[in-house]
Amino acid sequence: AYLCTQGGPEIGVAATKSFLTQLVALEMLSFRAAFASGSLSRSEYDRATSEMASLPAKIGSLLGRLERIREIALKYSDRRDAFFLGRGINVATALEGALKLKEISYIHAEGYPAGESKHGPISLVEPGFLCVFVAPKDSSRQRIIGNVMEMKARGAEIFSVLTEGDSELIEVSDEHFEVPESPEYLYPVLCTVPLQALAYYVATYRGLDPDRPRNLAKSVTVL
Known part of the structure; x- marks a missing residue:
């Protein structure tokens, strides 16, 4: 089994992009597992995934x-x-x-x-x-x-x-x-x-x- 980060090719040897995309992917996997096991309610899961979806805009503000x-x-x-x-x-x-x-x-x-x-x-x-x-x-x-x-x-x-x-x-x-x-x-x-x-x-x-x-x-x- 594998989990695709959809981060594209990692050009830099220091692997900055792959670190961040793997971190996000593992967080999303954790939320999904918690929801499937009943540790997160549907509303909590939806809120968490919505917050994760806000990351590109927040990172964009940092880059600025x-x-x-x-x-x-x-x-x-x-x-x-x-x-x-x-x-x-x-x-x-x-x-x-x-x-x-x-x-x-x-x-x-x-x-x-x-x-x-x-x-x-x-x-x-x-x-x-x-x-x-x-x-x-x-x-x-x-x-x-x-x-x-x-x-x-x-x-x-x-x-x-x-x-x-x-x-x-x-x-x-x-x-x-x-x-x-x-x-x-x-x-x-x-x-x-x-x-x-x-x-x-x-x-x-x-x-x-x-x-x-x-x-x-x-x-x-x-x-």
Whole structure:
């Protein structure tokens, strides 16, 4: 059996498009399975699929604001290390952001659960260390603010991907990028877009070709 994402050919070795389309396909599969098992009612299922259908427009709005990511990328393009931190389902988003940055810009980046960051990774933080937080208004938002403050107290520079209008988190972040307010299950998709763009722009500022990262081999065709 297979699940077709209908995403078209993946040209980039870093597989940005295929990550997002697979994420959406698996979410849709999960909703369908939950509905079939009775975990979701018909109205809940219809609402979820309707929200998923809003993703192209929401992603389009993000792409229209990538100049902001370009500015942030220029600021951080000379860094040697970075942490990407998230909670709950956005731990995977943080891992994707770190992977893309290290793959195409050759900056050492680690993705980590924000709740575990004090058990080891925080010992590496010093003034100017870049910490990227995936911190939308979801069920873990209040706890991640505490993680932001822990890193900031040790001199880290904070770049947060957050929900539009989150003034509390904006105030404690050095840089931020806002995504539209959405149901929690949409945030991994929406927050991935600016993180992938960050990696792209950092790579270009460092004079690198993001479509041809060194030492990588994948079963895709690079044209």
